[in-house]
Amino acid sequence: MQDFNNKVAVITGGASGVGRSLAFALGRLGAKIAVGDVDGKAMEQVQSDLAAEGIESLVQFCDVTSAESLNELADKAQEQFGGIHLVFANAGIGAGESGAMWDYSDKDWQWCLNVNMWGVINSIKAFMPRLMAQNEPAHFVVTGSGNGAFLVYPDQPIYTASKAAVHAITENLHYQVSAAQSPVKVSALFPGPHVVDTGLFNSGRVRPQELKKEVEGNESGISSVEDMKKMCAEFGIDLQTTHPDEVAAMAVAGLREDAFWLLATTEDTDAKIQARADMILNRETPVPMMVGT
Numbered sequence: 001m002q003d004f005n006n007k008v009a010v011i012t013g014g015a016s017g018v019g020r021s022l023a024f025a026l027g028r029l030g031a032k033i034a035v036g037d038v039d040g041k042a043m044e045q046v047q048s049d050l051a052a053e054g055i056e057s058l059v060q061f062c063d064v065t066s067a068e069s070l071n072e073l074a075d076k077a078q079e080q081f082g083g084i085h086l087v088f089a090n091a092g093i094g095a096g097e098s099g100a101m102w103d104y105s106d107k108d109w110q111w112c113l114n115v116n117m118w119g120v121i122n123s124i125k126a127f128m129p130r131l132m133a134q135n136e137p138a139h140f141v142v143t144g145s146g147n148g149a150f151l152v153y154p155d156q157p158i159y160t161a162s163k164a165a166v167h168a169i170t171e172n173l174h175y176q177v178s179a180a181q182s183p184v185k186v187s188a189l190f191p192g193p194h195v196v197d198t199g200l201f202n203s204g205r206v207r208p209q210e211l212k213k214e215v216e217g218n219e220s221g222i223s224s225v226e227d228m229k230k231m232c233a234e235f236g237i238d239l240q241t242t243h244p245d246e247v248a249a250m251a252v253a254g255l256r257e258d259a260f261w262l263l264a265t266t267e268d269t270d271a272k273i274q275a276r277a278d279m280i281l282n283r284e285t286p287v288p289m290m291v292g293t
């Protein structure tokens, strides 16, 4: 897709971080923006910030764990803007887990899998039939994570499990849409190349009451990128970070080329991916990786 002017982009989790930056990047190129999110305060902020820049938008409560909520967002965007050309299944949370996974509450698993995995499944079910029926060039973009899709960083079993599933779903969606010879393109967005400075490490702010934490003591103690930097510094690692605007710029550049992989990596990440492939092919026992540069 070359021209984003007057296109309609729906972004779940669009009130903060990567989703918010996508809203502005596309809005500044003339797209109309529909944001679905559950964080009322951040939604108000993004709505007034988009308006201040003259970007036409719809900001609506949408919980991606609910198929109904996503259908309402799709209906509203369709009604208000007359069509949908870009869908970003982007909403996601960090489970904040630590300790032994056999001690986790089921609610820790449920919350993360509900948002990260079911959120993508529900978004596919709400939007793909509409995009396929429209039969026009459109993009369905899923925000995954290299942490789960390609690599398995230790001590985040819930998050990595969710993002491994998300990648399998995204790649399969691409195969199915291609087999149908549809003008709709599927892309896998991997925020990076470094840890992206967003609200992901403070996801507890939007954890629903019915799935609230039950087991004390299995918290990572990390609630911001700053905390993560401090932890890394204790291991002598100078953690580099990426601004979410850089992720949005990388995504837009990739969408212009209809790329499947919206992926920016560092030499360090590439080396880790290569080492993982070698480890598997050589049947070596895995050893834990450090979150790195």
Ligand SMILES: NC(=O)c1ccc[n+]([C@@H]2O[C@H](COP(=O)([O-])OP(=O)(O)OC[C@H]3O[C@@H](n4cnc5c(N)ncnc54)[C@H](O)[C@@H]3O)[C@@H](O)[C@H]2O)c1
Residues within 6 Å of the ligand: 012, 013, 014, 015, 016, 017, 018, 019, 036, 037, 038, 039, 042, 062, 063, 064, 065, 090, 091, 092, 093, 094, 115, 143, 144, 145, 146, 190, 191, 192, 194, 195, 196, 197, 198, 199, 200, 201, 203, 206, 244
């Ligand atoms: N930050 C990183 O380094 C990084 C790395 C790889 C992947 N990601 C992925 O990027 C995506 C965006 O996260 P971010 O880093 O911008 O974090 P963020 O917390 O800044 O943004 C996530 C947004 O999702 C919303 N959200 C949470 N639960 C929701 C629900 N049930 N329904 C609708 N919206 C919901 C939040 O309110 C928030 O606005 C996530 O899928 C995340 O896993 C982030």
